[in-house]
Amino acid sequence: EDQVTQSPEALRLQEGESSSLNCSYTVSGLRGLFWYRQDPGKGPEFLFTLYSAGEEKEKERLKATLTKKESFLHITAPKPEDSATYLCAVQGSGSARQLTFGSGTQLTVLP
Amino acid sequence: DTGVSQDPRHKITKRGQNVTFRCDPISEHNRLYWYRQTLGQGPEFLTYFQNEAQLEKSRLLSDRFSAERPKGSFSTLEIQRTEQGDSAMYLCASRAEGTEAFFGQGTRLTVV
Numbered sequence: 001e002d003q004v005t006q007s008p009e010a011l012r013l014q015e016g017e018s019s020s021l022n023c024s025y026t027v028s029g030l031r032g033l034f035w036y037r038q039d040p041g042k043g044p045e046f047l048f049t050l051y052s053a054g055e056e057k058e059k060e061r062l063k064a065t066l067t068k069k070e071s072f073l074h075i076t077a078p079k080p081e082d083s084a085t086y087l088c089a090v091q092g093s094g095s096a097r098q099l100t101f102g103s104g105t106q107l108t109v110l111p
Numbered sequence: 112d113t114g115v116s117q118d119p120r121h122k123i124t125k126r127g128q129n130v131t132f133r134c135d136p137i138s139e140h141n142r143l144y145w146y147r148q149t150l151g152q153g154p155e156f157l158t159y160f161q162n163e164a165q166l167e168k169s170r171l172l173s174d175r176f177s178a179e180r181p182k183g184s185f186s187t188l189e190i191q192r193t194e195q196g197d198s199a200m201y202l203c204a205s206r207a208e209g210t211e212a213f214f215g216q217g218t219r220l221t222v223v
Contacts, residue, residue: 034212043117046213046214095166096167098159099146099154099212101154103152103153104151104152
């Protein structure tokens, strides 16, 4: 059974204070690891897909990296508008290619 | 295209009533998923359609839940005899082959 564990559960940062979110996973035949951002009362918004260990992707202040056991989402010089819940999900080799999500990290960036 | 659309956004129902939610996927996406999300948790897979065929259902999906996707376009999710434990956000996602999934804004169900 695919499993995803995210840490920390919640993170409070001052504006400009860089940090990283962790996503540990176990999956049978990784097809992809996904990061989504979710604002309160909204659906998840796609950020990145990573397919193999060593891969990195960047978008504005966010950078996602992948190893064989975990992924990190690095946030550089965050702004208050980066406040959201960040969800990590894996797509295994099951026929439906459904996503298995972690519980998320709730990020708050204080001005 | 404006993305995945879900209706209604919010639904309050009394315990024991039936409810139905609708999802309109991105038009060129032939794969459609339903997920359920409770407070403080990540979305949990419920069921999957490829075109009009329902190909997979979660073992966690009660018999009170049924989903359809007639003609491979929009999809509906029905919950019969709702229970308080059904209160959650119901999310629909769609994707094309080999691409990431895009989610709708969800339907928030409250069972009182």
